[in-house]
Amino acid sequence: MPRVITVDHSLCRGCNLCIELCPKSIFQDSAEIGPAGLRVKEVISPDNCTGCGLCELCCPGAISIDPLPDEVFTSICAEQKDRRVETNARGGWKEINSLLTPGRYFMTGNDAIVEAALAAGCRFFAGYPITPANEILEEMSRRMKGLGGKFIQAEDEIASVFMMLGASWAGLKAMTATAGPGFALMQEGLSLADMAEVPCVIVNVQRAGPSTGQATRPAAMDMREARYGSHGGVQRIVLYPDSVQETFDLTIESFNLAERFRVPVILLSDGYLSHLSEKVEIGERLRVYDRVYIPGEPAFGPTPDSSAPSMPRFGDGEDLQVTGSTHDRSGKRSTADPSVQENLVFYLDRKILSRREELVDCEEMLLDDAEVVVVAFGTAGRSAKWAVKEARKLGRAVGLLRPRTVYPFPTQRIMELSRSGAKFVVPEMSQGQMSFVISQCIANEVVPLPQPNGQIIDPRRILGYLTEGAW
């Protein structure tokens, strides 16, 4: 990706380090003789720059690499349009160039998370190694510096999550990645993120539990933990992709949602999807949302329309307090007033629930005349898709509903589908978590097909149930 590379001729000592080190041969001798009596260097092909930063790191001070001037914000999210009156306000939707050269890539699920996060503008990562999320941490440690971001391997998951929250208040898009056991440790920090309205993205690459369980084996056992793991129990946004391409797309979506709603967004993956390699198409431009800051506006809710409040960063000059205790709109603690507490908690729920219809996102297949609706997400959704297509070939009236948003849960859509009297079948890589949620919202027959054995579900097993009724 092209960058602005400048060589300050008054500082260049002609040492040749940049020419020696640059892997893309961007520098060469110029005609000019510098103060040290040697030829100063010039940039010949800035378009080839990969942004690795080696030249800047080793140069005794003459070279600086800067990203191209940030594209201006093109539009702003509808609910915040009226409030953007100040000229020095910032944030909203913008269209930017992809970080990677547009084209077709072949990458693993974990790599896709890293690439998408960096493309969406993530510039802070703190984490602690854990299988099967390790590659995210590893790749972030390689990539972050070249992009001018910060990477920290923290002493544990608790530190990681709080570092992420601090970085977010300092103005950076921040994330962390972990697996089930680490995610359990992060719950306290996530609860603070809920209360203090801190935008951040937490990736949970699920593995077979409880506890250490089978570290290298996939599972989807953390649906309930993602939503209900923290105390306080406010609404969360939880996404779960089923392919590497979708992992890429939903990672960008996670950042956009986190910034728009000022909430922690949880992106679920699993031990299989994280190491699966598939094709990813990367386009030329992408749409990202940056948190809105309007000088002088209170930094916390409840806002009148339940949209996210203005978010300054430290150093903007606002009178800012950030606390996990119940607070008023300025952030000042107010822990004795029952109405402040109630309004705040209802507001935190409403922030997500009032936009539930827009948030809920499902893949639907062959549902029009389905007598049996298979509901599955993530990797189990791939198994279900194969089984549903094969069952159709055998003349069975089955269809597939695959939620991409685990929360808010697609309750409305499931209720609509239940009106035909359809039976619901729910294959899961757990003892049965989603099947329980579905049975809570409809009166139809809901059949759980649980498989908590640390393996992906063999689609022939689902097909066996759909055709012969045996699990």
Next chain:
Amino acid sequence: MQSEVIFSGKGGQGLGVMGRILALAAVLEGKEVASSASYGGEVTGGLSESEVVISDEKIDFPAVLNPDVLILLSQDSYNKYAPGVGREALVFCDPSFVDDRHDQENTRVLPVHAAEKAVQNFGRGQFANMVMLGAVVAVTNIVRPESIIQVISQELEEKNPELNEKAFKIGLDEGGQASCNRASDPADGTQNSHRPTDGG
């Protein structure tokens, strides 16, 4: 058209690299590809596997269900897969690692002396995986050899692409001969290597 390929053997035999290069070659040809690797806790010497699914259409389920091609480079892997795959699948194995090729009446087994060829040509067995991959590509035509060569030059840029390419071409010749022999012996697809099996 969908091909499902399994590479199985011990850690350190380059199974992951073979899988990745085959997958990338298929991507280069515009196919849909899903690939995953798994290995035991100990990387060198433990069971190591790599799966590649190549299809003209979007792949619904990304893991292998009915393997068409199996490359089995250890006795354990052979024992695990060969007896169950039936005669539709084609099993490649290296006689240097798989002594006991039992149950051949139910399986189409094609021995390729990859490790031996690698030692003959390069003095060590390091490039055996590319010899084997060459033989697999020559026999099955899953991808075009040029695609593999292009991927080798890009992917193994820092790992001696010239020698890897040479090993791949040796494998292509081996595979070409092996499949000729197989075609000339329609009665039996099992004892069809151009050389006698090595006392297994």
